[in-house]
Amino acid sequence: MHIITREFYQRDAVLVARELLGKLLVRDLNGSLLSGMICETEAYLGEMDSASHAFRGKTTRNSVMFGPPGKAYIYLIYGKHYMFNIVTERENIPHAVLIRGILPVKGIKQMRLNRDSSTGNLTNGPGRLCRTMNINQSLNECDLTSGKDLWIEEYLCIPSKNILSGSRIGIEYAMQNDKVAHRRFWMRYED
DNA sequence: AGCACGATCTGA
DNA sequence: CAGATCGTGCTA
Helix, strand or coil: CCECCHHHHCCCHHHHHHHHCCCEEEEEECCEEEEEEEEEEEEEEHHHCCCCCCCCCCCCCCHHHHCCCCEEEEEEECCCEEEEEEEECCCCCCEEEEEEEEEEEECHHHHHHHCCCCCCCCCCCHHHHHHHHCCCHHHCCCECCCCCCEEEECCCCCCHHHEEEEECCCCCCCCHHHHHCEEEEEECCCC
């Protein structure tokens, strides 16, 4: 087991978003572990990106994004759902990667308990992912390199040819160029 | 202090 | 395709 270190996160969000695919997201709930392989991510490129929370500069909510990389940026959206992001790039460069999808690896039984509907889908969408992994506002600013509560481990290495990309979800308000840019990444399962 | 709105999800 | 639901950020 090898926890991803700060250097990994201290790079452009697009690079980090691509390389997070195949890695293991681990949640420690008082010693019982939940984990899932990251299979969908989105990169948000800070003050240059009209879809990013950091587009209009630093606020109380997004201040974590302006800090050191490797920390969790978590916020509530639509009054219902938590979104889990990882801060990337150097201090004062507010890049982040939104984790949109995982494939459950460990603790599926607990994940089933955490979910609130009976659709059969455990982790589809960034909101339900947080619910099933028990990720909430209390983990905002959590250091993902400390091996406490929440972290990322090496797992699979996904070759570039098996990484697909497309435009990001839910950013209708953004400028056209940011809307169409391929900053969402997921994995190809066929050969 | 008030108000508009969102990196979603559900169910009709 | 509308509605839930509430913290945040902007304006006054």
